[in-house]
Amino acid sequence: MQYEDMFRSVLRAFPTAAVISTCGHISRDLFNFQDREGNFYLVGSMGMAAPVGVGVALADPGRPVVVLDGDGSLAMNTGGMLSVGATGARLLHVALDNGVHGSTGGQRTVPFEDPVAAALAFGYRRALSVDTPDVDWASIDAFPAFVHAKVRPRDVPVGRRVVHTPDELRERFTRFLSVT
Template identity: 50%
Template sequence: MKMTDAMQAVLNRYPDALYVSTCGYISRDFYNLQDTTNNFYLLGSMGMAAPVGLGLALTHPDKTVVVLDGDGSFMMNLGIIAMITAEQPQNLVHVVLDNRMYESTGGQKPVQFENMVDVARAAGYGHAVQVRDESEFAQLDGLEGLTFVQAMIAPRTEKIGKRIHWTPQELVERFRLEPQKG
């Protein structure tokens, strides 16, 4: 499954969610797929998508918050899953796009768990699933509460899209009022 196909499957399930995407190609792909003020792209903040998503989920419990994380960035800040599961935000969906590499820095192999779903379950996520193609996202239908998704994606074969043109400060300002919208 391509990264953008996995992202589109998530967008189809959570069209009104607030999105936080990790740095690198994940944010670039998400920006090129569907840029809206609901999207908060992290630039140069590896490992911080889940903490930002947790903060949003706790301060805006009426909104679904989706974190688009990478396998390397997830492992970089593994401790956040203890905080997420301690807080148990019922509106957080944590998606790890797992291509088994640090793709945007040259394809290095990260140190990681073979099955992140087992780790998420053991940590206390209410739901944890692994998907290998778009049809398997149907496992998310009807799930409510804290959810973890390990989406197995293929390494990129297509050209990377255009860069996000906003500065981090501009992204904050652009996103700042979005959670208050009805």
């Protein structure tokens, strides 16, 4: 499965969600796939997608929040998972696992032996592993939830960089949160 397969699946299932994407290629891929005010791209903030997502979920508990993380970013800050699990927030944490640090040259990531078991141990209410975009999203009926998504390493050039400045990202995301 490619990244965009999972993006398509998640965005179709959660069209009104606030989406927080980790730094690097995942944010660039999401930006090139479907730039929208409800996407908050964490340019240069490796390991911080889950903690930022928790903040958004706690500030607006009625809105679904989706965190798109990478396996390298997830390993960078597993403490962020503990924060997510402790809150009970309405948050879906999707870890896109391609086995490499794609944004820094393709170095192999340290394998996370059982991310589903770790998520449950950290307090996530539901966790599963998928290798296709055909996820039964309706079966995720308890939050926070964790989806470990096996994706293929990139085999095409990465798209253009996010063109919005950090201030523009903050302003448009704030606008999205206040309107919808």
